[in-house]
Every structure is written in structure tokens, then in C-alpha cells.
Amino acid sequence: MLISKDAAAALEMRRSHSLATLVQQEIERLILDGDLKAGERLNENALAARLGVSRGPIREATRGLEKAGLVKLVVNRGAFVREIGLAEASEIYDLRALMFGLACQRVAARRDPGRLKILLHLVKRMDDVRRDADASAYYPLNLEFHETLIGFADSTRLAAIYASLVKEAHLFRRRALSSNVNMAQSNAEHRRIVEAIVAGRASQARKLGEAHVLAGKRRFLAAIGGPERPTT
Amino acid sequence: MLISKDAAAALEMRRSHSLATLVQQEIERLILDGDLKAGERLNENALAARLGVSRGPIREATRGLEKAGLVKLVVNRGAFVREIGLAEASEIYDLRALMFGLACQRVAARRDPGRLKILLHLVKRMDDVRRDADASAYYPLNLEFHETLIGFADSTRLAAIYASLVKEAHLFRRRALSSNVNMAQSNAEHRRIVEAIVAGRASQARKLGEAHVLAGKRRFLAAIGGPERPTT
DNA sequence: AAGGTGAAAACTGTTGACAATCTGCAGGGC
DNA sequence: GCCCTGCAGATTGTCAACAGTTTTCACCTT
Numbered sequence: 001m002l003i004s005k006d007a008a009a010a011l012e013m014r015r016s017h018s019l020a021t022l023v024q025q026e027i028e029r030l031i032l033d034g035d036l037k038a039g040e041r042l043n044e045n046a047l048a049a050r051l052g053v054s055r056g057p058i059r060e061a062t063r064g065l066e067k068a069g070l071v072k073l074v075v076n077r078g079a080f081v082r083e084i085g086l087a088e089a090s091e092i093y094d095l096r097a098l099m100f101g102l103a104c105q106r107v108a109a110r111r112d113p114g115r116l117k118i119l120l121h122l123v124k125r126m127d128d129v130r131r132d133a134d135a136s137a138y139y140p141l142n143l144e145f146h147e148t149l150i151g152f153a154d155s156t157r158l159a160a161i162y163a164s165l166v167k168e169a170h171l172f173r174r175r176a177l178s179s180n181v182n183m184a185q186s187n188a189e190h191r192r193i194v195e196a197i198v199a200g201r202a203s204q205a206r207k208l209g210e211a212h213v214l215a216g217k218r219r220f221l222a223a224i225g226g227p228e229r230p231t232t
Numbered sequence: 233m234l235i236s237k238d239a240a241a242a243l244e245m246r247r248s249h250s251l252a253t254l255v256q257q258e259i260e261r262l263i264l265d266g267d268l269k270a271g272e273r274l275n276e277n278a279l280a281a282r283l284g285v286s287r288g289p290i291r292e293a294t295r296g297l298e299k300a301g302l303v304k305l306v307v308n309r310g311a312f313v314r315e316i317g318l319a320e321a322s323e324i325y326d327l328r329a330l331m332f333g334l335a336c337q338r339v340a341a342r343r344d345p346g347r348l349k350i351l352l353h354l355v356k357r358m359d360d361v362r363r364d365a366d367a368s369a370y371y372p373l374n375l376e377f378h379e380t381l382i383g384f385a386d387s388t389r390l391a392a393i394y395a396s397l398v399k400e401a402h403l404f405r406r407r408a409l410s411s412n413v414n415m416a417q418s419n420a421e422h423r424r425i426v427e428a429i430v431a432g433r434a435s436q437a438r439k440l441g442e443a444h445v446l447a448g449k450r451r452f453l454a455a456i457g458g459p460e461r462p463t464t
Numbered sequence: 465a466a467g468g469t470g471a472a473a474a475c476t477g478t479t480g481a482c483a484a485t486c487t488g489c490a491g492g493g494c
Numbered sequence: 495g496c497c498c499t500g501c502a503g504a505t506t507g508t509c510a511a512c513a514g515t516t517t518t519c520a521c522c523t524t
Contacts, residue, residue: 020295044505054479055480059507157320252507289509
């Protein structure tokens with residue numbers, strides 16, 4: 001190896017991510033961590049000083065965040081952190097359900113053996129931590145399962161939209177949604193989805209995938225919205 | 233009226249659209265009209281000179297176009313007009329079908345009388361021009377019908393994604409797709425969709441809406457792709 | 465003649481400064 | 495006392511210049 005691994009990583013970082021991209025990721029983190037609260041205005045000068053760059057990259061980053069749905073841009077007034085209400089959160093769940101269902105369908109239509117093995121393995125690992133009632137271990141696995149399946153759909157556009165929706169969903173006022181998932185039921189749904197995929201039943205896989213996300217939506221609404229009627 | 237209509241329009245233009253937004257629309261037009269060909273690089277200096285602005289707004293505009301999927305950005309090399317292949321075009325149809333289906337479902341679930349009237353009127357107008365075999369009049373009406381229905385779904389995110397997909401689809405190499413639509417069949421599908429909506433049959437409306445776009449996809453593939461097997 | 469090398473040109477990334485716009489507040493008119 | 499007008503501060507929109515990288519091409523080596 002000609003250069004150290006760290007140096008190579010740093011170079012690769014510089015090669016793929018321009019400064020504006022790094023700034024965007026940082027602001028994204030600030031927003032999702034709650035350091036920048038909903039409705040708050042993003043002061044370009046303050047951010048530039050805080051991140052040690054000029055206002056140019058900050059501006060590019062905020063434009064990117066607008067397209068991602070994290071901030072709202074008002075001409076001559078700047079960028080404001082978006083606040084997502086219950087109705088919008090519900091819509092986002094609906095859209096995510098569509099995307100996930102389509103992904104399941106596409107994966108079932110292709111049925112790549114190596115990929116099926118990976119999905120089965122993920123379900124198995126989730127079953128393991130479920131038996132230990134380890135919710136903190138279940139959450140990242142659950143996330144990985146969904147993202148892996150989306151990736152296996154081999155559609156960059158689908159993956160991009162799905163990622164955008166997931167980010168946007170995190171804007172909802174409270175994100176105490178990871179703790180109270182019913183691991184047993186959730187993973188049972190996972191298993192049925194993967195079984196349908198393995199069997200090549202594409203349209204059933206789609207239905208199950210969609211229903212899985214919509215079930216998550218119902219649990220979410222029940223936990224957060226309280227006395228809310230299902231909108232769909 | 234205090235000021236002339238033109239002046240009011242100009243002011244409203246300046247109020248809602250910053251220079252970068254106008255530049256983005258102009259570059260968008262250049263791309264979709266084919267003045268900027270697929271794979272071609274966008275020269276910031278040349279565009280700035282051509283549009284009479286500085287490079288700043290050009291850069292912001294290209295970043296916006298990247299998020300819209302019209303160009304691909306490469307660090308230190310610039311922006312390139314994206315070229316869309318058959319597979320991607322097919323994926324975009326699939327996603328559009330999902331969006332349109334969901335929109336139909338939502339409109340059917342709400343059933344606003346005024347809106348239903350507008351949809352029925354559009355179908356009627358399309359039937360009129362269909363009888364005259366006036367394809368050039370049918371195309372914009374067809375577009376208006378779809379956009380109106382999407383708008384009636386009352387989901388900004390859904391509308392945004394749909395608009396983005398439509399724009400992206402226009403990147404496909406040939407867009408001789410407007411001429412050879414089967415107006416009779418297309419509008420028969422429209423009518424069935426609206427009927428399902430009027431009847432409040434939400435899930436049926438969704439199925440019909442989705443099938444309508446997928447039928448368009450099949451016609452498109454048959455006309456363009458030639459001996460292509462259906463991918464889904 | 466083919467391939468590699470290095471400098472120059474072209475271009476993008478970034479910065480700091482200037483112009484235009486908005487917000488807040490004080491002062492005057494009704 | 496309340497509302498409108500106008501100035502001051504702050505902030506965004508735009509621009510032109512500088513720095514770093516990529517590409518091009520002439521030149522040299524083999």
C-alpha cells in the first residue's frame with residue numbers, strides 16, 4: 001500500500017464530498033439532533049462562523065436541505081427548519097409504504113440467491129435479539145433490514161426517495177418511536193415478507209411490505225397522536 | 233386595481249423567485265428542449281455569460297437540478313446532463329404509477345364535490361377532442377387531468393415527487409410519446425377512475441389509477457423499446 | 465512512432481465584499 | 495391612544511477575484 005489508510009480515507013472524502021456536502025451533512029445532523037429547533041431560522045453568518053467556512057457552502061447546503069424537505073426557503077428571509085405535523089407525518093408513512101412495497105415486489109421478481117440469504121440472516125438476527133428483549137439492538141437491525149431491502153430493489157430513484165422520506169420523518173416533534181415497537185409482531189411481518197420474496201410471490205410481497213409500513217404507521221399514530229382516526 | 237397587471241406579475245415573480253430559481257427554470261428548459269444534450273457538461277462561465285448573471289446563481293441552480301435528477305454532479309468536474317436509459321425510464325413509470333394510484337385513493341377518500349365536478353368536466357372535454365381525433369388538443373388536457381388529480385390529493389410531498397418524476401421522464405432520449413396515444417382507451421381509463429372516485433371506492437380508484445399509468449408504460453415500451461420484455 | 469512527462473490553460477471550489485431587502489423601533493400625525 | 499412613516503441595524507442576494515484541481519497538448523524519452 002502506497003499511503004496510509006487514514007490518508008486514503010481522507011482523500012476519498014475530499015474526492016467525493018465537496019465542502020458544501022460536508023456542511024450539509026453537518027447541518028442535517030444539527031437539525032435531526034434537535035440543536036436547531038423546528039421553525040428556527042438558519043442564520044448564514046452564524047453557521048459560517050460556527051463551521052469555519054464561508055457563506056457560499058452554507059447557501060449551497062441550505063438549498064440542498066430544501067430539496068431534501070428539511071428546511072423551507074423564503075426569499076430574502078432565509079431558511080427555516082421545517083416543522084412536520086401529524087397529517088404530514090401520516091402522508092410520509094403512506095409514501096414510504098408504497099416505496100417499500102414496490103421494493104419488495106422488485107426483489108421478489110428478481111430473487112437473487114445471495115441477497116435472499118442476507119435478508120434471511122437479518123431476520124434471524126432480529127429474532128435472536130427479540131428473544132433477549134433487547135430493544136436497543138433491535139432498532140438498528142430493523143433499520144438495516146429496511147435499507148438493505150430498498151437497496152436490493154436496484155432502483156436509485158426509489159432508494160433516493162425512500163431515504164429522503166426517512167429523513168423527513170425524523171422532523172416530527174417527538175421521535176420516541178424506537179422504544180415501543182412490538183418486536184415480535186414486527187419481525188413476524190419481516191419473516192412473512194421474506195418468505196413471500198423467496199417464494200417469488202411478487203405481488204404478495206408487495207402487499208405485505210406495504211402493510212408492514214402501514215402497521216408501523218398505525219402503531220405510531222396510536223402512540224403519538226392519541227385519539228386520532230386513521231386518515232386513509 | 234392600484235397597479236398594472238404586468239407590473240404586479242413582475243413583482244410577484246421577483247417576490248417568489250430569486251434569481252437562482254429563474255436561472256434553474258431556464259436551464260431546465262434548455263435541457264428539456266434539447267439545447268443542452270444528454271451527457272453534455274454545463275459550463276458555469278458560458279451559462280453565466282449567456283444568461284447575464286454571475287456564477288453564483290448558476291451554481292445554486294445546478295445544485296437544484298441535481299436534486300431534481302436532471303443533472304449529475306461530479307466534484308471538481310462540474311454538472312453533466314443526465315441520460316436516462318430504458319430501465320430507468322421504466323422505473324420512473326413504476327414510481328409514477330404508485331404516486332398516481334395513491335392520489336386517486338386519497339381523492340376518493342375525501343370526495344370533495346367541487347373537485348369531482350372539475351375532474352368530470354376534464355374527462356368530458358377530453359372526450360370531445362377525442363371525437364374530433366385532435367391529438368394535439370388531447371395531450372395538454374391529459375396532462376392537466378393528471379396534475380389536477382395529483383393536486384387534489386392534498387399532499388405536497390406527493391405532488392413534489394410526482395412533478396420531479398415527470399420532469400425526469402422527459403430526459404429519455406426520444407419524447408415522441410405524445411402523438412401515438414390511444415385517446416379512446418386512455419380516456420376510458422380516466423372515466424373509470426373518476427367513476428370509482430365519485431363512488432368513493434378508494435382502493436378500486438387506487439388500482440385503476442395505478443393501472444392507468446402502467447398501461448401508459450406498456451404503450452411507451454411497445455412504441456420505443458421494441459422487443460422489450462416487461463420488467464415487472 | 466508510441467508512450468510518458470510536465471507545464472499551461474480551462475474550469476470548478478471557495479472566499480470576502482458590495483448591493484438589495486427585511487425587521488424593529490422611534491417619532492410624528494390623526 | 496393608535497396607526498402610519500421613515501430611518502438604522504441586521505441579514506440575504508449577488509458579484510468579482512483568488513486558490514486548487516482537472517484537462518490538454520507540446521515536448522522529450524525510449
